[in-house]
Amino acid sequence: MGACIWVVFCIMVHFIPINGLVVKSPNIQSVLHRHKREFKWNMMYVFENMSSKSPISIGKLSSSKFNRTALFILRGEGVDQGEKGIFTVNKLGDVFVHKTLDREKKAIYNLNVLAMDEMTRNLLEPETSFQVKVMDINDNEPKFDLNEYNVSFYEGPYTEAKVLTVHAADPDDPTVLGHAEVEYKIFAPKGFYIVESTGDIKYLGTLDRERNQTYKFIVQAKDMPKHSNTGFTSTATVIINLKDINDNKAKFIQSTYTFNVSESTAPGVNIGALLITDKDEPQNTNPQFNPTNLAGVFEIVEDADLKNGKIILRKELDYETRATYHFQIEVTETIVFPDKDDGVGFSTATVTINVLDEDEPPVFSPKEYHFAKMENVDKGSIGKVNAIDPDTAKNQVRYSIKEDSVDSLGIDSNTGIIFIRKLLDRETKAWHNFTVKATEINKDGTQGKESFASVHLKILDENDNPPELNGTTYLVVCEDSKPETVVATLSVTDKDEMTLDTRFTFHLKEENTNFTLVPNLDNTANIIAKYGGFRVNEDDILTLIISDNGSPPKSSTTTLTIHVCPCIDGDRMCEVASAQMGVSVQALLAILFCILTILIITLLFLLRRKLKKEPLGSLGKGVGEIHEQLVSYDEEGGGEMDTNGYDVSVLSSAWQNGIRPRPESQTGPCLYATVQKPAIKQNMEIMIEVKKDEADHDKDGIPYDTLHIYGYEGQDSLAGSLSSINSSSCDSDLDYDFINDWGPRFKTLAELYGVDEHDAAYMY
Ligand SMILES: *[C@@H]1O[C@H](CO)[C@@H](O)[C@H](O)[C@H]1NC(C)=O
Ligand SMILES: *[C@@H]1O[C@H](CO)[C@@H](O)[C@H](O)[C@H]1NC(C)=O
Ligand SMILES: *[C@@H]1O[C@H](CO)[C@@H](O)[C@H](O)[C@H]1NC(C)=O
Ligand SMILES: *[C@@H]1O[C@H](CO)[C@@H](O)[C@H](O)[C@H]1NC(C)=O
Ligand SMILES: *[C@@H]1O[C@H](CO)[C@@H](O)[C@H](O)[C@H]1NC(C)=O
Ligand SMILES: *[C@@H]1O[C@H](CO)[C@@H](O)[C@H](O)[C@H]1NC(C)=O
Ligand SMILES: *[C@@H]1O[C@H](CO)[C@@H](O)[C@H](O)[C@H]1NC(C)=O
Ligand SMILES: *[C@@H]1O[C@H](CO)[C@@H](O)[C@H](O)[C@H]1NC(C)=O
Ligand SMILES: [Ca+2]
Numbered sequence: 036m037g038a039c040i041w042v043v044f045c046i047m048v049h050f051i052p053i054n055g056l057v058v059k060s061p062n063i064q065s066v067l068h069r070h071k072r073e074f075k076w077n078m079m080y081v082f083e084n085m086s087s088k089s090p091i092s093i094g095k096l097s098s099s100k101f102n103r104t105a106l107f108i109l110r111g112e113g114v115d116q117g118e119k120g121i122f123t124v125n126k127l128g129d130v131f132v133h134k135t136l137d138r139e140k141k142a143i144y145n146l147n148v149l150a151m152d153e154m155t156r157n158l159l160e161p162e163t164s165f166q167v168k169v170m171d172i173n174d175n176e177p178k179f180d181l182n183e184y185n186v187s188f189y190e191g192p193y194t195e196a197k198v199l200t201v202h203a204a205d206p207d208d209p210t211v212l213g214h215a216e217v218e219y220k221i222f223a224p225k226g227f228y229i230v231e232s233t234g235d236i237k238y239l240g241t242l243d244r245e246r247n248q249t250y251k252f253i254v255q256a257k258d259m260p261k262h263s264n265t266g267f268t269s270t271a272t273v274i275i276n277l278k279d280i281n282d283n284k285a286k287f288i289q290s291t292y293t294f295n296v297s298e299s300t301a302p303g304v305n306i307g308a309l310l311i312t313d314k315d316e317p318q319n320t321n322p323q324f325n326p327t328n329l330a331g332v333f334e335i336v337e338d339a340d341l342k343n344g345k346i347i348l349r350k351e352l353d354y355e356t357r358a359t360y361h362f363q364i365e366v367t368e369t370i371v372f373p374d375k376d377d378g379v380g381f382s383t384a385t386v387t388i389n390v391l392d393e394d395e396p397p398v399f400s401p402k403e404y405h406f407a408k409m410e411n412v413d414k415g416s417i418g419k420v421n422a423i424d425p426d427t428a429k430n431q432v433r434y435s436i437k438e439d440s441v442d443s444l445g446i447d448s449n450t451g452i453i454f455i456r457k458l459l460d461r462e463t464k465a466w467h468n469f470t471v472k473a474t475e476i477n478k479d480g481t482q483g484k485e486s487f488a489s490v491h492l493k494i495l496d497e498n499d500n501p502p503e504l505n506g507t508t509y510l511v512v513c514e515d516s517k518p519e520t521v522v523a524t525l526s527v528t529d530k531d532e533m534t535l536d537t538r539f540t541f542h543l544k545e546e547n548t549n550f551t552l553v554p555n556l557d558n559t560a561n562i563i564a565k566y567g568g569f570r571v572n573e574d575d576i577l578t579l580i581i582s583d584n585g586s587p588p589k590s591s592t593t594t595l596t597i598h599v600c601p602c603i604d605g606d607r608m609c610e611v612a613s614a615q616m617g618v619s620v621q622a623l624l625a626i627l628f629c630i631l632t633i634l635i636i637t638l639l640f641l642l643r644r645k646l647k648k649e650p651l652g653s654l655g656k657g658v659g660e661i662h663e664q665l666v667s668y669d670e671e672g673g674g675e676m677d678t679n680g681y682d683v684s685v686l687s688s689a690w691q692n693g694i695r696p697r698p699e700s701q702t703g704p705c706l707y708a709t710v711q712k713p714a715i716k717q718n719m720e721i722m723i724e725v726k727k728d729e730a731d732h733d734k735d736g737i738p739y740d741t742l743h744i745y746g747y748e749g750q751d752s753l754a755g756s757l758s759s760i761n762s763s764s765c766d767s768d769l770d771y772d773f774i775n776d777w778g779p780r781f782k783t784l785a786e787l788y789g790v791d792e793h794d795a796a797y798m799y
Pocket of ligand 1 (some may be wrong): 100102103104152
């Protein structure tokens with residue numbers, strides 16, 4: 036402070052006379068002589084930041100016209116312009132400052148002064164302008180543009196890298212020595228320094244992100260340089276973030292890598308990773324793997340994210356073939372500074388891959404079997420399948436045929452020999468395709484893994500079937516056929532294998548007078564009419580022998596029937612009939628069979644009904660119910676109700692030579708109870724036979740025929756008839772015991788009509 040004031044004193048040795056109005060510095064007034072209008076200065080000075088309770092006098096205005104009634108008037112900045120009330124002047128011309136001024140806000144005030152007579156209000160001096168200058172004191176510290184400098188900067192090999200520039204400004208008066216001058220200081224790790232004149236922060240050496248990624252330190256700005264005990268300071272924070280460049284080599288973290296891989300691992304699978312280390316960020320990690328001796332089994336692929344070397348299996352492994360793989364691998368990387376190497380990690384590594392043994396299923400060799408065997412053989416073997424356990428355990432293998440449907444072949448479970456169990460017939464089954472299963476038997480006897488192989492057995496043909504005529508043996512020829520007419524072309528089928536070399540030969544057992552056989556080249560033969568003109572409905576029989584050319588050859592004999600047929604315009608008129616005949620034998624047989632079946636069924640049915648007669652009453656149904664059913668049966672039956680065709684008198688006449696019939700039987704409306712008890716013990720059967728005979732020779736035979744039929748129905752009469760009798764309006768006190776005497780054939784009837792306690796229970 037003392038220094039400042041001293042400086043101000045030195046400066047303020049001026050008078051400022053203008054037009055007689057003199058602005059004088061108060062302190063100097065007494066010291067200096069007055070030289071009117073000698074000085075052109077028209078300025079007053081005041082220090083900023085001066086605070087005092089009373090106003091401070093900053094100078095005196097004087098005028099030659101000054102007398103007791105004279106009055107000074109101030110105008111301008113700080114008086115009636117801008118902030119008011121800063122400056123005042125008293126009667127004696129003393130100018131006062133009433134407020135603390137700040138040079139950094141306003142450094143110069145422009146004022147006008149005039150003098151006038153207090154009494155007369157006459158202008159004594161014209162308006163004259165002068166300035167009040169606020170003088171600087173160092174009251175501001177230098178200020179950094181930013182409180183925090185946050186910069187990103189690439190690491191790298193620099194000798195003197197300029198990292199950033201800082202700047203601080205001091206608002207104090209730069210014209211006053213040191214007030215606005217700035218001196219920078221840095222409080223940073225070793226290597227950083229600042230250039231004072233420019234504010235550049237530099238680093239001496241190489242910034243390495245891998246050593247220290249961020250630096251944070253403080254910079255200081257101070258005014259009044261070279262005066263360490265005075266001046267103001269301020270600070271800012273500097274943050275330096277180093278950006279990565281690829282300056283570190285990728286290395287293996289181990290010098291040996293060992294992996295265990297199951298031999299059943301499928302190709303394409305990632306076996307494991309060769310872990311690498313690289314201090315650089317991932318985008319700056321670009322390792323190259325240079326393996327040797329991978330044998331085509333493995334492939335090294337760079338992991339996209341982690342940049343490790345992945346080992347990918349490319350071939351199937353087999354523990355039994357090769358149990359371990361070794362290979363060398365080198366990792367390289369092109370980096371920005373080739374000589375940077377911190378010695379961490381390994382640039383080459385040895386990789387060992389152990390193939391682990393797996394319990395594998397047995398292996399068939401070959402994987403598929405094709406056998407051929409002559410047909411008509413029922414023993415022996417057709418071949419052998421073979422499977423072995425590929426594992427070191429070399430377990431035993433058991434064979435079996437997978438399909439249950441294969442019954443003509445078997446397999447020896449120990450040897451794998453496939454043998455024949457049943458006669459092989461090519462015509463039944465030409466191929467036997469099946470699957471053979473091989474099962475490992477573990478050392479402890481349990482079943483282990485299994486595998487399958489397909490077996491194809493082709494049955495070779497033997498000429499064991501004779502050729503057969505393909506088509507009908509019933510030939511038709513027109514009666515008016517011309518000579519050389521082809522009656523038929525005979526073709527042949529042979530169940531045996533027919534090849535291009537198969538030839539059939541045809542010949543007739545006996546020469547025929549009317550027809551001849553002409554073989555064609557295509558294994559067919561034509562039957563040709565020799566003369567033509569035949570007699571209708573005559574048949575010719577030809578015995579045809581067909582042979583093949585197999586070894587041994589087989590032949591068949593076929594009988595051909597040639598039927599002569601009337602023809603109109605070449606249309607055979609009997610073809611349909613003959614065709615019908617051909618069918619009719621079978622049709623007839625079928626019809627006969629049907630009739631027989633129906634008969635048997637009917638008989639069985641009737642028998643069953645008869646047997647059911649007794650239990651009928653014990654069904655638990657009401658008697659009325661049963662009656663209804665029985666009546667309705669009678670309606671269906673019809674025959675017994677057909678009284679028109681039923682003349683009992685015929686039966687009655689049988690007794691004309693004996694006792695007359697009982698009178699009551701002829702009077703009532705009874706429909707059925709007209710049978711009389713025979714007087715004599717005579718076999719009714721014989722009697723009926725006699726009557727039948729009579730009827731047969733009677734001219735009016737029709738009713739007796741009907742009786743005839745009735746007689747038969749009666750024999751197997753159903754229980755239904757019994758109901759009708761029961762329900763008849765007749766008096767039922769008839770005695771049917773006589774029927775017992777009619778003979779064995781009427782036994783059934785006697786049973787039906789015989790009254791006993793059992794039957795009585797169902798009467799009403
Ligand atoms: C002061 O001076 C003015 C003009 O010069 C004059 O008119 C006035 O009377 C004077 N006053 C006194 C008290 O002398
Ligand atoms: C300026 O005034 C303020 C307040 O009155 C004071 O704190 C400060 O020290 C002064 N500055 C100087 C340089 O005198
Ligand atoms: C500095 O800037 C970086 C990015 O430019 C940002 O990630 C970081 O947070 C900043 N640091 C501070 C302290 O603001
Ligand atoms: C890294 O920078 C920080 C902040 O600047 C510092 O504290 C630390 O000591 C530095 N580390 C090294 C290794 O330079
Ligand atoms: C590989 O297997 C062996 C034993 O079979 C075991 O000792 C070793 O630790 C395994 N190594 C790895 C990497 O799994
Ligand atoms: C059996 O296998 C053979 C050869 O693969 C094939 O030609 C034949 O059609 C097969 N037969 C049957 C019935 O599957
Ligand atoms: C047997 O005859 C039928 C019908 O005429 C024919 O389709 C078939 O091909 C014939 N077979 C031979 C082996 O000629
Ligand atoms: C074939 O010829 C004989 C005479 O040789 C004759 O008796 C016979 O009826 C003829 N057959 C036919 C079908 O015409
Ligand atoms: Ca780096």
